[in-house]
Amino acid sequence: MTHSTSASTTSTYVPDLGKPTGATAVSPGGGPRRPALRRVRDWFAAFVFTVPALALFGMLVLLPMGYAFYVSFFNWGGFGSPTDSVGFDNYTRLFHDPVFLGDLWRGFLLIAFSLVLQLPFALAMAVLLNQRLRGRAVYRMLFFAPYILSEVITGVLFSMIFAPGDGLADKILGAVGLDGLGGLWFAGQNTVLPTLFLVMTWKYFGFHMMLYLAGLQGIPAELHEAARIDGAGSWQRFRHVTLPLLAPTLRISVFLSVIGAIQLFDLVWVISAGGPDHHSETMVISMFQYGFKRYQMGYASAISVAMFLISLVFALAYQRFVLRRDTEGAITTMRANR
Amino acid sequence: MRALGDTYTSFSRRRFLAASAATGLGAAALSACGSSDSGNSSGKTTIEWWNITTTDPAKKLWAQRAKDFEAAHPDVKVKIVTLENEAYKSKMTALTTSGKLPDVFHTWGGGVLKQQIDAGLVEDLTDKTASWTKDYVPASLAAYQFDKKTYAVPFDIGMVGFWYNKALFKKAKIDTPPTTWSGYLDAVKALKSAGITPIALAGKEKWPGMYYWAYLSMRVAGLEAMQKAATDADFTGAGFVTAGQHLKDLVALEPFQKGVLGAAYSEPNGQAATMGNGKAAMELMGQWAPSVEKSSGKGLGADLGFFSFPSVEGGKGALTEVFGGGGGHAVRKGAPDAAVEFLKFFAEKQFAETLVKETGLIPVSKDARPALTDPNLTAVSDALNNATGFQLYLDQAYAPAVGQEINDSVAALIAGSKSPEQVTRSVTQVAKSEKS
Numbered sequence: 001m002t003h004s005t006s007a008s009t010t011s012t013y014v015p016d017l018g019k020p021t022g023a024t025a026v027s028p029g030g031g032p033r034r035p036a037l038r039r040v041r042d043w044f045a046a047f048v049f050t051v052p053a054l055a056l057f058g059m060l061v062l063l064p065m066g067y068a069f070y071v072s073f074f075n076w077g078g079f080g081s082p083t084d085s086v087g088f089d090n091y092t093r094l095f096h097d098p099v100f101l102g103d104l105w106r107g108f109l110l111i112a113f114s115l116v117l118q119l120p121f122a123l124a125m126a127v128l129l130n131q132r133l134r135g136r137a138v139y140r141m142l143f144f145a146p147y148i149l150s151e152v153i154t155g156v157l158f159s160m161i162f163a164p165g166d167g168l169a170d171k172i173l174g175a176v177g178l179d180g181l182g183g184l185w186f187a188g189q190n191t192v193l194p195t196l197f198l199v200m201t202w203k204y205f206g207f208h209m210m211l212y213l214a215g216l217q218g219i220p221a222e223l224h225e226a227a228r229i230d231g232a233g234s235w236q237r238f239r240h241v242t243l244p245l246l247a248p249t250l251r252i253s254v255f256l257s258v259i260g261a262i263q264l265f266d267l268v269w270v271i272s273a274g275g276p277d278h279h280s281e282t283m284v285i286s287m288f289q290y291g292f293k294r295y296q297m298g299y300a301s302a303i304s305v306a307m308f309l310i311s312l313v314f315a316l317a318y319q320r321f322v323l324r325r326d327t328e329g330a331i332t333t334m335r336a337n338r
Numbered sequence: 339m340r341a342l343g344d345t346y347t348s349f350s351r352r353r354f355l356a357a358s359a360a361t362g363l364g365a366a367a368l369s370a371c372g373s374s375d376s377g378n379s380s381g382k383t384t385i386e387w388w389n390i391t392t393t394d395p396a397k398k399l400w401a402q403r404a405k406d407f408e409a410a411h412p413d414v415k416v417k418i419v420t421l422e423n424e425a426y427k428s429k430m431t432a433l434t435t436s437g438k439l440p441d442v443f444h445t446w447g448g449g450v451l452k453q454q455i456d457a458g459l460v461e462d463l464t465d466k467t468a469s470w471t472k473d474y475v476p477a478s479l480a481a482y483q484f485d486k487k488t489y490a491v492p493f494d495i496g497m498v499g500f501w502y503n504k505a506l507f508k509k510a511k512i513d514t515p516p517t518t519w520s521g522y523l524d525a526v527k528a529l530k531s532a533g534i535t536p537i538a539l540a541g542k543e544k545w546p547g548m549y550y551w552a553y554l555s556m557r558v559a560g561l562e563a564m565q566k567a568a569t570d571a572d573f574t575g576a577g578f579v580t581a582g583q584h585l586k587d588l589v590a591l592e593p594f595q596k597g598v599l600g601a602a603y604s605e606p607n608g609q610a611a612t613m614g615n616g617k618a619a620m621e622l623m624g625q626w627a628p629s630v631e632k633s634s635g636k637g638l639g640a641d642l643g644f645f646s647f648p649s650v651e652g653g654k655g656a657l658t659e660v661f662g663g664g665g666g667h668a669v670r671k672g673a674p675d676a677a678v679e680f681l682k683f684f685a686e687k688q689f690a691e692t693l694v695k696e697t698g699l700i701p702v703s704k705d706a707r708p709a710l711t712d713p714n715l716t717a718v719s720d721a722l723n724n725a726t727g728f729q730l731y732l733d734q735a736y737a738p739a740v741g742q743e744i745n746d747s748v749a750a751l752i753a754g755s756k757s758p759e760q761v762t763r764s765v766t767q768v769a770k771s772e773k774s
Contacts, residue, residue: 075771077453078435163607164597187541187600189753275542276599277753292428294739294768 065308072301078291082298090302100303103283106193110261110282113197119253122205123246126212127238140213144206151203155270158199162186186272192280196268203267204260208253215249216242248326255318262311283307383674384415388440390426390665396697407683414676434459441673442680445490445666447481448734449741454668455489461669464488466678470685471703477728478702481735482666490666491681492702493693496625497662497722498549498647501714505641506534506619515645517657519557519584522648526593529619536591538618540609541599541752544745545733549622550588551748551761552732553647553661554581560654561727568736571769573762577654582751582758584650589752599753604634611635622647624662625700625718644717659727663734664702736769743768 072090074082094100125143129136146154161168162185173179185195219242227237243250265284268274274281274289281289283303291300387404391397397420404416419440421429426444433439439459445451454460464487471479471491478495482488502515507525510532516522529536540546555564559577567573595601595612602608613621614635621627631637649657667684669677683689690706693699700719701707707723710716733741747764750756756764 078431159600159602160606164600166607184597184600187597189599189755192600272600273542275544275749277750277755289742292431294742295431295737296739 068301068304071298072305074298075296076298077295078297086298090299091306093299094302094306099278099281099286100283100306102278103281103286106279106281107262107264107283109193110197110200110264111258114200114257114261115254117197118201118205119208119250119257121201122208122253123212123250125205126209126216127242129209130213130216140210144210146203147207147210149203151266152270154199154203155267159186159271162195186280187276189276189279192272192276196271196280199271200264200267204257208257211249211253212246215246219245251322251326255315255323258314258318259311262307262314382413382415383676384417385441385674385677385680386417386419387667387680388419388421388426388430388443389667390421390423390444392420392422396693396699399692399696403684403689404680407680410683411676411679414674414680416680439670441670441677442667443670445482445668446663446731446734447490447666448663448730449737450734451482451489451668452484453737455484459671460489461671461673461678462487462489463491463669463678463681467491467681470682473704474702475704475722477660477662477722477725478664480728481663481730482668490668491685492664492666493684493690494666494699495662495664495702495722496700497660497718497725498553498622498624499660499718499721500620500622500645500647501613501627501631502620502643502645503613503616503618503638503641504643506616507643510534510619515643516648517645518648519554519650523588523591526588526591530591530593535595535612535618536593536620537595538601538609538612538621539594539598539752540601540603541594541749542602544749546603546609546621546623547752548732548745548748549661550585551581551744551751552729553622554584554650556659556661556727556729557581557647557650557655558584558653561659561729563654564729568740568769571766571773573765573769575762578762578765579758582761585748585751586758589754604630606634608634614638616641625715628712628714629698642714644714646721656726658721658725659729660721660725661729661731662722663731664700737772739772740765740769 071082073085073087075084075086075089076082129140129143133139162170164170164184164187167185169185170179170183184191186192223241223245224237227241232240263284264282265288268280268282268285269288272280274285284307287300287303287307290296290303389400391400401418404418408414408416430439430443434454434457437457437459439454445454451460467488471488474492475495477497478492479488482490482492500515506529507515510525510529512525512528516525526536555578558581559567559575563575563577567575567578595618601612604610609621609623610627610630611634612618613627614631614637616636616638623630628637628642631642646657647661649655667681669681685703687703687705690701690703691709694701694706694709695711698712698715700715700722701710704723707719710719729735732744735741736744743765744761747756747761751758751761
C-alpha cells in the first residue's frame with residue numbers, strides 16, 4: 001500500500017525518470033528515507049539549474065559590487081592593486097564634500113518634482129486617453145515615443161533646442177514676442193535644473209502614462225457603472241473608484257521613478273555634464289568624474305556604495321511599508337495555490 | 339634580421355604573474371588586444387597601433403603608411419585601432435589598469451604617461467630613437483621626457499594662443515593685437531563698446547577656461563613656480579592668486595558669448611562655431627582651432643589671425659614662453675622590435691612633409707618645416723621654434739586629479755562661485771592628497 005503510493009507520487013513528481021533512479025525509488029525497505037531523498041533530489045535539481053545563472057550573477061554583479069566595497073576603503077588611482085588603506089576616510093569625506101551633498105539635494109529635488117508634477121501629469125494624460133477619443137492610438141504612440149528615443153539623442157536634441165539665443169526655444173519665444181521668457185536654459189546656474197526636469201518629463205511621462213493606461217484597462221467598467229447609478233460625479237468616480245484600484249500601479253510607478261532619479265546619468269551627461277558649476281550634477285556623474293576623470297577610484301567607489309545603500313534602504317523600506325499589501329497578496333495567492 | 343620573437347623568450351615569472359593577474363581583472367579589455375603577442379605560429383609579427391586619428395585625410399594617410407610598412411616588412415602586420423579622444427582615454431585607463439598596453443599607442447605625455455611609466459608598462463626609447471630625433475624642436479620632446487629619458491616620439495606639436503577675427507578687430511578700431519594684459523583688457527572693452535562679443539568660450543567643457551588661468555599663472559608666477567607648485571603640492575603662492583585675480587578682472591567685463599557656461603567646444607553653437615561664424619572676436623585655443631572653426635562653423639579664412647598670450651606687467655613670465663602640447667607615440671614595454679622600427683618609418687622626412695601639407699600638422703622636425711605654407715600655422719610654428727620656455731597642458735602635466743581640479747575650480751571662478759584664493763586652496767588640497 002505505502003509502497004505503491006510512494007512510487008506513484010514519485011512518478012508524478014519526476015515523470016520521466018531513467019530506469020536506475022526509478023529502481024532506487026521503488027526498492028523495498030527504503031520507506032522512511034524516501035521523502036528525504038526526494039527533497040535532496042529536488043534540491044540537487046534546483047541547484048544544477050540555477051548554477052549557471054548564479055555563477056553569472058556572482059561574477060558580473062556580486063563580485064564587482066564586493067570589489068567596489070573593498071576598494072572604497074583605499075586611496076587608489078586605479079593602477080596596479082590598491083595598497084594605501086585609508087579606513088573610513090572616503091566615507092567621512094562624503095559628508096564634507098559640497099558636491100556630493102549637493103547631489104543629494106538635487107536628487108531629492110528631482111524626485112520631488114517627479115512625484116508632484118510628472119506623475120500626476122502622466123496620470124491625467126492616461127485618464128484622458130482611456131476615454132473614447134478620436135485617434136487616441138496615435139496620441140498614445142506619440143506620447144510614448146520619447147521614451148523609446150535614446151537618452152543621448154534626446155540630450156543632443158534638447159541642447160540644440162535650448163541653445164541660448166539661437167535655439168528653437170528662444171526663436172519661438174521671440175517670434176511670439178515673449179523674448180523675456182527665453183534665457184540661459186542649460187547655461188544658467190538657476191535655470192539648468194528646471195530645464196532638465198522639463199526634458200525628463202517629456203522623456204519619461206509617456207512610460208508612466210502607459211503603466212497607468214494598462215492599470216486603467218484592468219478596472220472593470222461595471223464598477224464605474226455602479227458608481228454612476230449611485231449618483232457619483234466624475235470626480236467622485238475618479239477619487240473613489242479609479243484611484244484606489246489603480247493604487248498598485250501607482251505604487252510601482254513611484255518606485256520606478258525614484259530609482260530612476262537616483263541613477264540618472266546619461267541624459268544629464270550629454271546635456272550639461274553636470275554643469276554649470278555642478279548645478280545639475282547627480283550622484284552618478286560625481287562618481288564618474290571622480291573615478292574616470294580624476295582616477296580617485298577609492299572615493300568614486302565610496303560614492304557608488306553610498307548610492308547603493310540609499311537605493312537599497314529605499315527599496316527595502318518601500319517594499320516593507322508601501323508595497324506590502326501588493327506583494328503579500330501575491331505571496332498568499334501563491335501559497336493558496338500550492 | 340633578428341627573430342622578432344626574441345623579446346618573449348625572457349618571459350619572467352613576474353611578468354607572468356602580472357599577465358595572469360591582468361587577465362582576471364581586464365578580461366574584456368584585453369580581448370581587444372590579445373592578438374598583439376609576437377612569435378605566433380604563423381611566423382608573422384603583429385603590432386597593434388592605437389591612435390586617435392578619426393578624421394580624413396590624416397586617417398587615410400596613416401592607414402596607407404601602415405600598409406607601406408607592411409610592404410617593406412613582409413613578416414610584420416600592423417593592426418590599426420582608431421578611437422575617438424574620450425573613448426581612447428577611458429579605454430586606455432582600463433588597459434593600463436590591466437597592465438597590458440597596445441604595442442604602439444598615442445600619448446600626450448605628461449602625468450598620464452608618467453603613471454604608465456611608473457607602472458612599468460612603457461619602453462624607454464632614449465637610445466633607440468636618439469639618432470633620428472636629433473633635429474626635433476626641443477619643445478616637442480619636452481612632454482615625453484622624464485629623468486632625462488625619452489618615452490615617446492612626437493609627430494605633432496602645437497600651442498595655445500589667441501585666434502582673432504581681423505575684421506571684427508578692425509571694426510572695433512584695434513590696429514595691432516595687444517601684447518600686454520592691460521592692453522588686452524582695453525581691447526576687450528573696445529570690442530564690447532563696438533557691440534561685438536569679444537570672446538567665445540566653451541564653459542561646459544571646462545578645459546578651454548583653464549587655458550586662461552594656466553597662461554596667466556605662467557605669465558605672473560613663472561614656469562619655475564609652476565613646476566615647483568607641482569612638486570611641492572602647493573599652489574597657494576601669491577603668483578597663482580594674482581593670476582586668478584586677473585582672470586576675475588576679465589570675467590567682470592562680461593566678455594563671453596551668451597550662454598557661455600553651457601557651451602560646448604566643437605558642437606553646433608559651441609565655442610568653435612561661434613568663432614568660426616564671426617559671432618565673437620577671439621578665442622584662446624590650440625593650433626587646431628582653424629580646422630575646428632571650419633568644421634563646426636563657416637571658418638574665417640583670411641580674416642583669421644594669431645597672437646601670443648599677452649605678458650602681464652610685473653609678472654615673471656615672458657611673452658615667448660608657450661603653453662601647449664602635441665601628440666606622440668609610445669611603445670609598450672616588451673613590444674616587438676618592429677614597433678620601434680615602425681615609429682622610425684612613420685617619422686621619415688617625406689611622410690612628415692606629406693602630413694604637414696595635407697593635414698595641417700605643425701612639424702616636429704626642423705627638416706620638414708619648409709613644407710608649412712599656411713600663414714597662421716607658420717606663426718604658431720615660429721612661436722614654437724622661438725620659444726624660451728614650454729609648459730605642457732596642465733591636465734596632462736599634472737596628476738589627473740590635480741588637472742581636473744584646476745579645470746573644475748577655474749570653471750567655478752568663471753561662473754563666479756569661487757574666489758582666486760579658493761581656487762588655489764582647492765587645487766592645493768587635491769595636490770596634497772594625491773601626494774600622500
